[in-house]
Amino acid sequence: MHRGELDQATRLLDDGDKLVAERGAQFGVDWIVLARALLLDAQGRRPEGLDLLRLVWEAAAGLQASASLVLVGGDLARLAVESGDEEGGAQVASELASLVKRSPEDLVVRGRERRARGLVDRDADALxxxxxxxxxxxxxxxxxxxxxxxxxxxxxxxxxxxxxxxxxxxxxxxxxxxxxxxxxxxxxxxxxxxxxxxxxxxxRRAVTGWEALTPTEHEVVEEVCGGRSNPQVAERLGISRRTVEAHLRSIYAKIGVSTRLALAVAYREREPVRS
The missing domain is CATH 1.25.40 (Serine Threonine Protein Phosphatase 5, Tetratricopeptide repeat)
Structure with a gap:
């Protein structure tokens, strides 16, 4: 998403949504929701992104899931302020401030609280x-x-x-x-x-060749060229099989191949000869 590949980000998040639907809510689902909200904002659909983060915030607050509150708090405060919900942004900043008091040594909590407070109060020093x-x-x-x-x-x-x-x-x-x-x-x-x-x-950003691959795509190439199947790659990298397939389609297009064998040959030809 931060590389501007919004269509690819949408496909990967759709894969994540399907995985959650199949297996139920699990660890990391708050990251998927945050990414979806930020994608909606990037697509010009800020109200939808804000509503999504509000739902996560309310659920996390009810469960006292402080890690999720810290995760989404900064971006929730930003979207709230940018949407004119000053009161909502202030509530987020106040809750993060209470978490700072409970964990004064946690720099992540501190940073997110300072960001939220700076946005809400328009405080350049806090930012x-x-x-x-x-x-x-x-x-x-x-x-x-x-x-x-x-x-x-x-x-x-x-x-x-x-x-x-x-x-x-x-x-x-x-x-x-x-x-x-x-x-x-x-x-x-x-x-x-x-x-x-x-x-x-x-x-200048490469669009074809090995330099055009993302860090995750490089990992997928190494796993595939190491002889692992898509399910094995998915398990080792902690992603879904559909995501592996999506990465492979992108890799094939960038490298100019159409099969795993051709990818393996191109990979070995690229690798320096080791004595």
């Missing part, structure tokens, strides 16, 4: 603290997201220079980690701020 926490944790994507949110806030407050610097830093991180969807949005934002200014060009 700066959140970005610093995520940077400390090594969560580059989340840090870049919060920096872009802080940039938007500073821009609204009239601090164009600092906002531009934050946008540039977020863009650099997005480009480095391959988050093309977010990078394109920030690049467009910078272009509107300074139409005639020089901006970092979008990196």
């Amino acid at each position: 700066e603290e959140a970005a610093g926490v995520f940077e400390q944790l090594g969560h580059r994507f989340e840090a870049a997201v919060v920096r872009a949110e802080r940039a938007e806030l500073l821009l609204a407050q009239g601090d164009t220079a600092e906002a531009t610097g934050l946008f540039e830093r977020s863009l650099s991180d997005y480009d480095d980690i391959g988050a093309t969807f977010e990078a394109d949005r920030v690049r467009a934002r910078l272009a509107r701020l300074s139409p005639s200014g020089e901006r970092r060009p979008a990196p």
Whole structure:
């Protein structure tokens, strides 16, 4: 999804939904729902994404599932504020603050609470603290997201220079980690701020060949070329068989083959000879 491959993300999430329907709710289902909500937002269907996260939040609160509250809290607060539900966003921030008190050493909880509070209160300092926490944790994507949110806030407050610097830093991180969807949005934002200014060009992204494969697709190739069947690959990677099949279709198209044997041959030809 963060690479802008929304159709592929939809197919993979559909596979996840089918797996849940077949086997019932299990560990990790909150991640699937969060991803679905973010996909809906990316597709311009924010109200649906917000409603979905509200359902998860209410269910998690009823079960006192603090991990799920922390997982969805930051994005729920963002969608609520962007949709004009200031009260709902404030409730999320307050609940996250109570979780911080229970687990003061948990940096993930702290970072998500600071992000939610910064968005709700339009507090640039809280967002700066959140970005610093995520940077400390090594969560580059989340840090870049919060920096872009802080940039938007500073821009609204009239601090164009600092906002531009934050946008540039977020863009650099997005480009480095391959988050093309977010990078394109920030690049467009910078272009509107300074139409005639020089901006970092979008990196050239391979669409065919081995360089075009995603990290997960590389894992699938290694498993398949190691002689494992689709069910075995699915079990080893913790994904569904349908997802393995979807990855293989994408891999075949990028490498220019149509069978597992042809893929294995291409893979071995690519591998350096080992003495």
